[in-house]
Amino acid sequence: MACSPQMIFGRKSESTQSPSGGFISRLRARLNRGDSWLTRDVRDLMPGGRIDENTLEELETRLLMADCGVETTQRLLEGLAGRVRRAELADLEALRAALKSRIVDILTPVEAPLEVPATPRPWVVLVVGVNGAGKTTTIGKLAHRLREQGLKVLLAAGDTFRAAAVEQLKIWGARNEVPVIAQGTGADPAAVIFDALTAARSRGIDVVLADTAGRLHNQADLMGELKKIRRITARFDATAPHETLLVLDASQGQNALVQARMFHQALGVTGLAITKLDGTARGGIVLAIANELAIPIRFIGIGEAREDLQAFNAGEFADALLGVPVAGDAGST
Ligand SMILES: Nc1nc2c(ncn2[C@@H]2O[C@H](COP(=O)(O)OP(=O)(O)O)[C@@H](O)[C@H]2O)c(=O)[nH]1
Ligand SMILES: [Mg+2]
Numbered sequence: 077m078a079c080s081p082q083m084i085f086g087r088k089s090e091s092t093q094s095p096s097g098g099f100i101s102r103l104r105a106r107l108n109r110g111d112s113w114l115t116r117d118v119r120d121l122m123p124g125g126r127i128d129e130n131t132l133e134e135l136e137t138r139l140l141m142a143d144c145g146v147e148t149t150q151r152l153l154e155g156l157a158g159r160v161r162r163a164e165l166a167d168l169e170a171l172r173a174a175l176k177s178r179i180v181d182i183l184t185p186v187e188a189p190l191e192v193p194a195t196p197r198p199w200v201v202l203v204v205g206v207n208g209a210g211k212t213t214t215i216g217k218l219a220h221r222l223r224e225q226g227l228k229v230l231l232a233a234g235d236t237f238r239a240a241a242v243e244q245l246k247i248w249g250a251r252n253e254v255p256v257i258a259q260g261t262g263a264d265p266a267a268v269i270f271d272a273l274t275a276a277r278s279r280g281i282d283v284v285l286a287d288t289a290g291r292l293h294n295q296a297d298l299m300g301e302l303k304k305i306r307r308i309t310a311r312f313d314a315t316a317p318h319e320t321l322l323v324l325d326a327s328q329g330q331n332a333l334v335q336a337r338m339f340h341q342a343l344g345v346t347g348l349a350i351t352k353l354d355g356t357a358r359g360g361i362v363l364a365i366a367n368e369l370a371i372p373i374r375f376i377g378i379g380e381a382r383e384d385l386q387a388f389n390a391g392e393f394a395d396a397l398l399g400v401p402v403a404g405d406a407g408s409t
Contacts, residue, residue, distance in 0.1 A: 102378060102379075103353070103378055103386070103393075103396045104395075104396045104399070106353070106354035106378045106379065126166065126167070127165055127166065127167070127168075127171055128160065129157060129161075132153060132156055132157055132160060136149055136153055139152060139153070139360060142358060142359060142360035142361075143329040143330055143358040143359075143360045144361075144363050145330065145360070145364035145367070145368070147364075148182065148367040151178065151182065151367060152175060152178050152179070152182075152363070156174060159174070172398050172399075176394050176395070176398055179393075179394040179397060180391055180394050182363055182367050183362070183366050183390035183393060183394060184390045185370060186348075186370060186371065186373045186390075187372075187373065187388055187389060188347075188374070189374060189387040189388070190319065190321075190374040190375070190387075192225075192227060192282065192283055196313060196315060196316075197276075197277070197282060198230070198276040198277060198282060198283060198284045199282060199283045199284070199318050199319075200273065200283075200284045200286065200309060200313070200316040200317040200319070201218075201284065201285050201286065201317065201318065201319045202269075202286050202288065202306065202317035202319070202320050202321065203215055203285060203287055203321050204288050204290070204302055204320060204323070204339055204343065204345075205290050205322050205323035205335070205339070206290040206325075206335055207289075207290040207291050208290070209290060209323040209325045209328075209335075209351060210323050210325060210351035210377055211287055211288065211290060211323045212235070212244050212248065212287055213377070214321075214323050214351060214375070214377060214385065215285045215287055216245075216248030216251065217377070217383075217385035218285060218375070219231060219248065219249070219252045219285060220251075220252050220382040221385065222282075222283050223254065228280065229254045229281065229282065229283050229284075229285060230254060230255050230256075230257065230275065230276045230279070230281040230284050230285075231245055231248070231249050231255070231256045231257070231287065232256075232257050232258075232269045232271075232272030232273075232284055232285070232286040232287065233246070233257065233258035233259070233268060233287055234265040234286050234287050234288045234289070234305065235288055235289040235290070236259065236260070236263045236264070236265050236289070237261075237289040237291055238261070238289075239261045241289070242261070245258070245287055246258065251382070252382075255275075255281075257275050265289065265305055266301075266304050266305045266307075266309075267308075269286045269308065270309070270312060272286065273309065273312045273316070274312070286305070286317070288302060289301070295338070299342040299343070302343055303343070306320075319346050319347055319374075320343055320344065320346050321345075321346070321347045321348070321374065322335075322336060322339050322340070322347070322349070322371075323348075323349045323351060324348060324349070324365070325351050325352050326350050326352050326356050326358055326359065326362065327352045327358060329356075329358040329361050330364070332361050333361060333364055333365055333368065333369075336348070336365055336369055336371070337368075340369060340371065345371055346371070347372045348372065348374060348375075349373075349375040349376070349377065350365070350376050351376075351377035352377060353377065353378050354379050362393065373388040374387070374388060375387060375388060376388050376393070
């Protein structure tokens, strides 16, 4: 099913300023920029405030357009028609509650925060994903979080394909005051990461975050390189890497799901970070990925600043998707 969510849902705001308040309010504000895709559209569908079968049909279309995917959309809507007929779902609030419980059912199994255990040391996170997904940025944000938890972090510049990638990682390292182990452009990434692990051990580092290249023009090469990195890492410590974190760009929609399948099949991904949920009309992809792949979602990213990474929480995410009714705003557009 090919559709263009941007036509209906794509309403990008020019503003990149963070509204004040906590992460949840920022998530709500940024998930489709201030007005949630479901709330707004469900409300639009019910001019008389009542739900009928046409409402559900239209809702189905919108879920598909938000990149929930066919199977997940069916799961979300399953049995709702009968409840509408029996007048059990009379209004927006009832529909919202029904959808929320289904969304939470899908997301709860993948709500599993990244927890760094007391041993072994160094604990190794291998960060993978296609170019531009947000790997290096996520590493920078994660380094900040881990440091705030009192952990000693070291970054390994395993994307040796582009000089700019090493520079970008060094900037994040300097910003967070964490060391970066790097070699020149074109160096063997497995060797860089092995060096970094050795340095980490001698410096008493708790967590190594290893960046990697994500170029796509030769998929077999990329997977071969990542597998080699894993082999070399396992030579350093048979239990490493302890986390293979796949970074996915939510604004890629169904394409992110395709990438997740591919990386998971090749590498056995143990966790996901889903970025760029700010300003995408494709937030439904999180549901599709959770429903199909059941890989723990460790983090979500909603912006470029280091505060814009948060542990994934099923209930909060469902609330943010569905919007929270605010007294007196029923007519807002
Ligand atoms: N809006 C937004 N931009 C992001 C997010 N995460 C990363 N980016 C941006 O996406 C671009 C690519 O990120 P980068 O970390 O270089 O991707 P990499 O190639 O996978 O390492 C950069 O401009 C980042 O600032 C996010 O959660 N939201
Ligand atoms: Mg990068």
